[in-house]
Amino acid sequence: MSAPVVILGAGLAGFGVARELRKLDKQVAIRVVTADAGAFYSKPNLSNALAWQKTPAQLVAAPRAAIAAQLGVDIVDHVRAVELLPAEHALRTGDGRIDYGRLVLAIGAQPIRLPIEGSGAADILSVNHLDDYAVFRRQLAGKRRIAILGAGLIGCEFANDLAGAGFAVEVFDLAPQPLSRLLPAAAAAFFARGLAAAGVRFHFATSVGRVDRHGDAYVLRDLEGRRFEADLVLSAVGLRPETALAKAAGLTINRGIVVDRQLATSDAAIHAVGDCAEVQGLVLPFVLPIMQQARALAKTLAGMATPVDYPAMPVVVKTPACPTVVCPPPAGLDGAWREEASADGVRALFVDAAGKPLGFALVGAATSAKQALAPQMPAWL
Amino acid sequence: MKKYKCIICGFVYDETAGDPEHGIAAGTRWLDVPESWSCPDCGVAKADFEMVEV
Numbered sequence: 001m002s003a004p005v006v007i008l009g010a011g012l013a014g015f016g017v018a019r020e021l022r023k024l025d026k027q028v029a030i031r032v033v034t035a036d037a038g039a040f041y042s043k044p045n046l047s048n049a050l051a052w053q054k055t056p057a058q059l060v061a062a063p064r065a066a067i068a069a070q071l072g073v074d075i076v077d078h079v080r081a082v083e084l085l086p087a088e089h090a091l092r093t094g095d096g097r098i099d100y101g102r103l104v105l106a107i108g109a110q111p112i113r114l115p116i117e118g119s120g121a122a123d124i125l126s127v128n129h130l131d132d133y134a135v136f137r138r139q140l141a142g143k144r145r146i147a148i149l150g151a152g153l154i155g156c157e158f159a160n161d162l163a164g165a166g167f168a169v170e171v172f173d174l175a176p177q178p179l180s181r182l183l184p185a186a187a188a189a190f191f192a193r194g195l196a197a198a199g200v201r202f203h204f205a206t207s208v209g210r211v212d213r214h215g216d217a218y219v220l221r222d223l224e225g226r227r228f229e230a231d232l233v234l235s236a237v238g239l240r241p242e243t244a245l246a247k248a249a250g251l252t253i254n255r256g257i258v259v260d261r262q263l264a265t266s267d268a269a270i271h272a273v274g275d276c277a278e279v280q281g282l283v284l285p286f287v288l289p290i291m292q293q294a295r296a297l298a299k300t301l302a303g304m305a306t307p308v309d310y311p312a313m314p315v316v317v318k319t320p321a322c323p324t325v326v327c328p329p330p331a332g333l334d335g336a337w338r339e340e341a342s343a344d345g346v347r348a349l350f351v352d353a354a355g356k357p358l359g360f361a362l363v364g365a366a367t368s369a370k371q372a373l374a375p376q377m378p379a380w381l
Numbered sequence: 382m383k384k385y386k387c388i389i390c391g392f393v394y395d396e397t398a399g400d401p402e403h404g405i406a407a408g409t410r411w412l413d414v415p416e417s418w419s420c421p422d423c424g425v426a427k428a429d430f431e432m433v434e435v
Contacts, residue, residue, distance in 0.1 A: 288425060314424055316422065
């Protein structure tokens with residue numbers, strides 16, 4: 001039997017490739033190697049699990065044995081890759097050596113941590129994994145006041161989920177508005193009002209510089225020295241693609257692991273997908289690009305070389321207090337936002353000089369235009 | 382009539398109800414839902430509904 005396809009990582013990207021490859025090739029040996037328990041869960045659900053009244057255990061869609069049987073793959077769980085050995089078509093793990101025919105890196109990203117001082121800085125939680133989320137939920141028990149660092153997508157989704165469950169939530173961000181990389185000003189203002197009405201308190205144009213333990217709680221100081229208190233501090237200031245293994249192996253990296261349209265790294269037998277991968281300069285830590293990548297890579301691995309396409313892929317922000325969907329304009333294209341605000345929402349179009357729409361942002365009732373607008377947007381790749 | 386669940390966000394497609402808001406009439410069998418249809422909640426493709434009957 002030929003050497004297996006080894007997929008390193010058991011998130012949506014890793015299992016996505018396994019699932020799509022198995023649809024195309026019933027025979028090929030697929031081995032998923034993961035540092036965690038190897039269960040299948042959908043990461044986007046972490047940030048609205050309270051609203052759905054799901055415990056961390058209930059977020060598992062399929063335990064390891066079930067997903068392994070369903071996909072016809074071998075899952076090597078609780079094993080961490082230590083080193084890639086491209087010349088030998090192998091990887092070294094904490095539990096011995098694993099040979100591969102083709103290797104797929106689906107190793108995700110790590111939460112960015114702000115440089116914060118104080119005795120409580122090390123207690124600040126980040127959630128980018130089901131296991132992190134389990135820790136977060138255990139610590140949440142009996143707490144009331146939650147401080148969230150970062151008003152981006154994940155910070156706002158967690159803020160909405162926590163406020164909806166009755167927690168007092170304060171959110172800090174250096175930007176003057178929430179979702180600063182996604183929303184133009186009027187849409188952001190409407191969004192901020194929606195979350196504020198649900199109980200979220202925003203502090204914009206500032207950052208938390210210090211967190212000190214104070215009994216069972218924490219005292220936070222922002223850059224202007226203002227004092228806040230919280231029972232738990234959650235950091236959600238962004239993700240950094242996991243590139244260390246690839247870099248040590250001599251693969252080309254930039255912001256992420258650099259891959260071509262066929263998702264091959266600088267070593268033709270090693271591919272990368274998901275939050276760790278940079279495709280023609282794009283690092284897109286969202287579900288839809290992962291699904292596009294998984295389908296394209298599965299075809300390539302099954303012998304039909306297929307470049308990945310990125311149609312315009314709207315990002316749904318899971319904030320029930322203010323439904324929001326954003327289709328960012330492709331990077332590097334010139335244009336300007338045109339926003340139409342009404343009492344129940346904001347419809348924003350990013351248009352070029354000729355008036356052609358390149359992207360959109362819809363909040364509140366305006367989100368109903370998503371299905372009509374999305375096909376009009378230019379492809380990203 | 383059966384139901385199918387989105388593996389990403391948990392949205393359930395119910396053949397009885399269809400998805401009239403997006404052009405899929407009530408009673409449309411899963412097989413007859415076009416491949417171009419996507420999850421109304423999270424946007425993933427029909428192929429990402431993993432035949433999880435509920």
